[in-house]
Amino acid sequence: KAKETSPSTANRHLALIRAILRKACYDWEWTDKVPKIRLFPEPKHRVRWLTPEQVKMLLKELPIHQQDMVIFALSTGLRQSNVITLEWSQVDLERKAAWVHPDQAKARKAIHVPLNSIALAVLFRQSGKHPSRVFTYKGRSISWANTKAWRNALKRSGIDNFRWHDLRHTWASWLAQQGAPMNVLQELGGWESEEMVRRYAHLSKPQLLQHAELVSNVFIGTNLAHPKKKEVREKL
Structure with a gap:
């Protein structure tokens, strides 16, 4: 087979x-x-992610309700299903946190979701629109994000070969580029194995330079970088 x-x-x-x-x-x-x-x-396939400039173009082409969904996904790294089914009972605005229940998570483990300022701003904009669901369209819950409006927005933005799930890849790629440790990225993303996170390791390698520079401090502190030249008197 x-x-x-x-x-x-x-x-x-x-x-x-x-x-x-x-x-x-x-x-x-x-x-x-x-x-x-x-x-x-x-x-192995290349991780597909967008630059901030591409995201800006995409947001301009999306309907308003999908704009906030995309911004929230990029701010939290949540999967499509976790975004569209998110309920207010899973959100604590005072503690700046949300959570995904084990039966809603791919790895069957609860996920703690820290809410940064961008994610919080999205939630405040959605507050009061629906008694239970966070994201809605015309007062009704949303069942699918990969809609015709989403696909048309991608086309108008000139973005090819991009899925909604790639927003999660974009979130992880941005974090890796900003120097987030792989173990922290794994916990934030709710990945079960380290292998899933290693897809983004190559993006964080420039951040290793600051750690590599620690060795240079030893040279500078002990003057190893500029050893004194030993005088050698040659016999004429």
Whole structure:
């Protein structure tokens, strides 16, 4: 079967089977343990992310309700499903925090979401529009973000090959570029394994320079960088 389909296609089917098994275990309690399913190795793909300039162009082309959803996603790194289903009961504006319940998280673990000033501003703009849901459209809850309006906005912005999930990649890439440690990025993103976070490690390498410079302090402090030249008297 592996010869008939690509590894990515086979993995999509296996992921569905794994999701059903997880539901059978955690929700239906039909089994005590989720069998481990190994996926086929897939070729590594380039992480797709946008520059701030591209995001600015995209926001101008989006309808107002989607603008705030995109800004919130870029400020928190939350997945599409966690953004569109976010409820006010999951938000604490005073503590500047939100949370994703284990049954809403891909790794089945609760995620603490610190709310920065940009995310808070979005929430304040949405406050009072709906009794339970944070993000709505014309007073109704939103079920899907990958709409025609989203796709048209991408097209008008000249942005190709970009999915809503790539907003999460953009958030992680920006954090890595700003020097966020990989372990912090993993916790903020709610990733289960370090391997998922390593996709962004190459973006943080320029930040390693400040740590590499620590060695130069040793040279400067001990004058190792400029050793005195030993006088050598040659016999004439």
